[in-house]
Amino acid sequence: MALRGKMIKMKMSDGAEIGVYQVEPKGARRGGLVLIQEIFGVTEHIKETCDKFADEGYEVLGPSLYDREAPGFSVSYSPEDIQKAIKIARTEHPFDLSIKDTQTCIDALKGKGAVFITGFCYGGTVTWAAAGRCEGLAAASGYYGGQIAQMNDLQPKCPTILHFGETDHGIPLSDVEKIRAAHPDVKVYVYEGCGHGFNSDRRTDYNEEAHKLGMKRTLELFRANGG
């Protein structure tokens, strides 16, 4: 299926221009959505996911967060590319910049309806951090963010749900419990038999059932909060 959106250039708060995948909503606009990438960049899979949310009535912006360090960064799952992506995430790209760029995207969607955020893996962590640190979000839905447990004292400013795979080798259930214990108001969903990356149909861990359930829960959250 052909992608419906297009890459545009947006100026960020530090003056740099980055690429953003933008899709118009199908039918009546229910709200705006900032969709945050995995460490692999704005890949085909991320663009298709943006399209899926646009099909549900959201105007979606998917910022290419590593554009300053590696313009147009979008890589495969080969070991070499995974290493490249990890290097950028770990050593080159300041996490704060991702939060600032997220705020810029939120601001671009304001004034036309509620603004939401979702993200996967690296994007799941950004989603969590944005829920606590950004202004103007109506609700947040974060998937398997690896560093969320390390940001446990963050207080989300909007209704937030989190999704984790039961057998995610990078995020032990003890970490998930820590998050649950510290945030009784945050619904933390654990998907049985799922590993890391279960929402991505490009990965060996893809789980169709879990993907559908996560999507249903995310859309219900958005509908309940003005979307």
Next chain:
Amino acid sequence: MSSILYFEDFHLGRTFECGPYAVTKEEIVEFASEFDPQPHHLDEEAAKHSMLGGLAASGWHVCAMTMRMFADRMIPVMAARGGSGSREARWVKPVRPGDVLRVEATVVDTKQSRGRPDIGHVVFECRVYNQKELVALVFMTPVIATRSAA
């Protein structure tokens, strides 16, 4: 009764239990560093993003550990003269640090050597199980066995 098993003793379906073998992260990384230095066998973070979803042993390492378990069980009791290869192998599930492996080696075929009357080929199917009784690896290996002196 001799405790050594000769070609004739390996009837179809006879199964030998081998193992256990405790898999450690150190050994996974050591083998991979030397023979299969790919990030998903060396580094937890990279492995998380890979098809394996987390640090796992090289498939070749799993074969090597299986051979060790098989050898420990069979060398003392089998009049063997080595193997000639390994037929199809399937790496079914990742083998992770902390896994404990065991092997069930079952005789699936035996063949008298045509050219050499003193030996035959015994084909074992080796099924490697982890501690959750899930199959990690299956392969077939023919072993040369001497016939008992009549």
Next chain:
Amino acid sequence: MSPQYWEDLQIGARRDLGHYTFTEDEIIRFGRKYDPQPFHVDPEAAKNSIFGGLIASGWHTAAIWMKLAIAERANSKGKSPLLRAGVSPGYEDMRWLKPVRPGMTLKFSSEICGKVELRSRPEMGIVLSRNEARDEKGALVFHFTGKGFVQRRPKA
């Protein structure tokens, strides 16, 4: 340069993986850890065996093939990278045809011999390779058919 996807695989494409010389020490070290049959670990016992001397475990030879295959991949910058996932579902038809003795130098290679579509996984395909080791005289010592996952071209 653009990467190569499963669709770009050329049957017959060949990689020369280079040479490797097996030493007595490492044959014994591998044998002791993973294949302790007498002719892989004990030069004296090996002399009295049908092999007439110490020989490398077939699994050691296979591991060396893998070692060289990864090294060749890491060193082929400048060539279009084939998007292998670095993960394999298995192999077929591995044969250890001739003994590998200490001091022997083997030449290793890999040639693409097939590709398999996966209905269960639309984003990956399988590449089949005929993988070999030959001795100094060019005689075939070891071979197997390898399988690897390769990423498929994304739909536009």
